Amino acid sequence: MPRVSKKLSIIHYGHPSLLRAAKPVSAVDQEIRELAVEMISMMYAAPGVGLAAPQVNVSRHMCVIGVDEGREKTELVLINPKIVSVFGLEMVMEEGCLSFPGIHTHIIRPSGVEIEAIGLDEKPIKLRAEGFLARVIQHEIDHLNGVLFIDYLAEQERQRLENSLERLKGKTIKKFGLASVAQK
Numbered sequence: 541m542p543r544v545s546k547k548l549s550i551i552h553y554g555h556p557s558l559l560r561a562a563k564p565v566s567a568v569d570q571e572i573r574e575l576a577v578e579m580i581s582m583m584y585a586a587p588g589v590g591l592a593a594p595q596v597n598v599s600r601h602m603c604v605i606g607v608d609e610g611r612e613k614t615e616l617v618l619i620n621p622k623i624v625s626v627f628g629l630e631m632v633m634e635e636g637c638l639s640f641p642g643i644h645t646h647i648i649r650p651s652g653v654e655i656e657a658i659g660l661d662e663k664p665i666k667l668r669a670e671g672f673l674a675r676v677i678q679h680e681i682d683h684l685n686g687v688l689f690i691d692y693l694a695e696q697e698r699q700r701l702e703n704s705l706e707r708l709k710g711k712t713i714k715k716f717g718l719a720s721v722a723q724k
């Protein structure tokens with residue numbers, strides 16, 4: 541049976557799929573390759589520096605990253621990535637998220653990360669990253685486990701953002717017709 545190609549779009553906070561852990565990728569097949577290509581173009585178009593499959597409402601343990609740090613450009617497709625270890629100091633950095641348009645906040649995370657994943661060529665990837673790239677990698681891998689950057693907010697900052705978050709959730713529920721599942 542031919543695969544029905546459906547147009548992907550980025551889902552926003554309030555959509556229940558963002559809170560679910562994504563299914564592992566069992567094989568790097570045509571579907572996964574097409575998904576990666578589409579996600580990379582959506583990420584750059586947004587524009588953003590990372591996009592995880594759950595953000596396009598696809599339950600696959602996979603994310604794409606495109607970080608341009610001047611001299612160094614890094615584009616990654618990470619399939620079944622996992623964090624092996626973190627290192628370095630805890631660092632405060634401003635984060636945003638394509639699933640939280642207009643919302644930015646400071647988040648504390650370790651400054652370095654070591655990961656393992658599979659690439660689109662099915663070869664294992666071992667990567668040690670620091671600074672901004674490490675930040676993006678941690679944020680995207682979190683998405684694959686249903687974890688969002690706002691899960692790290694201190695109470696005071698959560699209160700500051702509460703109205704914006706509620707507004708966004710309301711819009712999302714309307715847009716995706718989620719009233720029955722998302723009202724709690």
Ligand SMILES: [Zn+2]
Binds near residue numbers: 636637638639679683
């Ligand atoms: Zn995000």
